[in-house]
Amino acid sequence: MIEKEGILFFEINRPNIHNAINFEVIEGFRQLVNNVRTNKTSKLVVITGVGEKSFCSGGDLSVFHKLKTAEESYSMLSTVAEVLYDVATLEVPTVALINGTAVGGGCEIATLCDYRLVKKEAKCGFIQGKLAITTGWGGGTYLFEKGMRYDKALKMLTEATPYDSNELLSIGWATDLFEGDKLDALNEFIAKMIVPHSTVLKAYKKQLIRKWEQSQLFERIMEEVKECSILWEADVHHAAVNSFLTKKK
Numbered sequence: 378m379i380e381k382e383g384i385l386f387f388e389i390n391r392p393n394i395h396n397a398i399n400f401e402v403i404e405g406f407r408q409l410v411n412n413v414r415t416n417k418t419s420k421l422v423v424i425t426g427v428g429e430k431s432f433c434s435g436g437d438l439s440v441f442h443k444l445k446t447a448e449e450s451y452s453m454l455s456t457v458a459e460v461l462y463d464v465a466t467l468e469v470p471t472v473a474l475i476n477g478t479a480v481g482g483g484c485e486i487a488t489l490c491d492y493r494l495v496k497k498e499a500k501c502g503f504i505q506g507k508l509a510i511t512t513g514w515g516g517g518t519y520l521f522e523k524g525m526r527y528d529k530a531l532k533m534l535t536e537a538t539p540y541d542s543n544e545l546l547s548i549g550w551a552t553d554l555f556e557g558d559k560l561d562a563l564n565e566f567i568a569k570m571i572v573p574h575s576t577v578l579k580a581y582k583k584q585l586i587r588k589w590e591q592s593q594l595f596e597r598i599m600e601e602v603k604e605c606s607i608l609w610e611a612d613v614h615h616a617a618v619n620s621f622l623t624k625k626k
């Protein structure tokens with residue numbers, strides 16, 4: 378995590394496995410939240426992935442595949458969902474700087490951010506359905522909050538396949554697309570924002586958070602977690618994950 382001129386960068390740094398998320402990365406998100414809450418110097422948070430290929434490929438299946446029952450998976454899913462809710466409701470705006478593939482939980486993390494800047498070549502999607510589970514970190518619930526046409530959102534969830542960047546823009550998931558260097562794209566995007574007046578950014582973010590609190594966003598996310606954990610323990614889910622993990626061996 379580094380902060381530059383009030384912009385706090387959080388990089389997911391596991392490029393060899395497409396920046397899949399383990400408990401260490403989750404701990405990093407927890408520190409990010411603490412940092413913003415205690416230091417009060419951040420005006421904007423940017424989440425991105427290390428490398429050219431991926432933003433994030435979701436949960437690290439080699440770790441989370443060890444969780445077999447609904448209870449075991451609920452414990453992991455709810456822990457992650459709680460930390461990510463804290464990220465979504467940070468007092469400053471959040472940007473997902475999507476440098477490459479974002480699938481599964483990676484697409485959920487991008488969705489909870491306030492803005493999604495997507496590299497032209499990137500593909501993103503909620504592929505959980507192919508593993509016979511739903512989103513389980515709040516991603517489906519956030520998606521329905523993002524002002525997209527609900528039929529497009531539902532289609533994206535139920536097709537369970539990565540979309541290309543043009544489609545992501547046309548359905549309203551991507552805020553903007555970029556080509557070339559991601560930091561140049563970020564600078565161009567935030568140059569139009571009134572970042573120096575961070576009190577104004579925070580005040581607008583509060584309006585959004587008030588709406589989410591009134592509509593019990595957190596409680597709805599926890600229902601999503603519960604539903605996912607029930608699907609998680611079925612044999613069909615474990616067989617699908619097993620097939621991915623053993624595909625080339």
Ligand SMILES: CC[C@@H](C(=O)O)C(=O)SCCNC(=O)CCNC(=O)[C@H](O)C(C)(C)COP(=O)(O)OP(=O)(O)OC[C@H]1O[C@@H](n2cnc3c(N)ncnc32)[C@H](O)[C@@H]1OP(=O)(O)O
Pocket residue numbers: 393394395397398431434435436437438439441478480481482483485504505508511512513514621622625
């Ligand atoms: C668990 C939480 C749950 C949620 O609540 O949402 C989820 O996130 S479920 C979804 C989990 N994610 C996935 O199912 C994505 C799995 N990955 C892929 O589909 C592909 O790897 C890719 C991201 C599309 C990239 O494909 P490709 O370019 O062909 O690379 P490889 O497949 O060869 O990957 C290289 C290397 O990385 C390992 N890898 C990739 N993603 C994960 C992952 N999520 N967990 C663990 N390991 C992952 C992959 O197995 C390869 O390893 P080696 O074969 O050992 O090189």
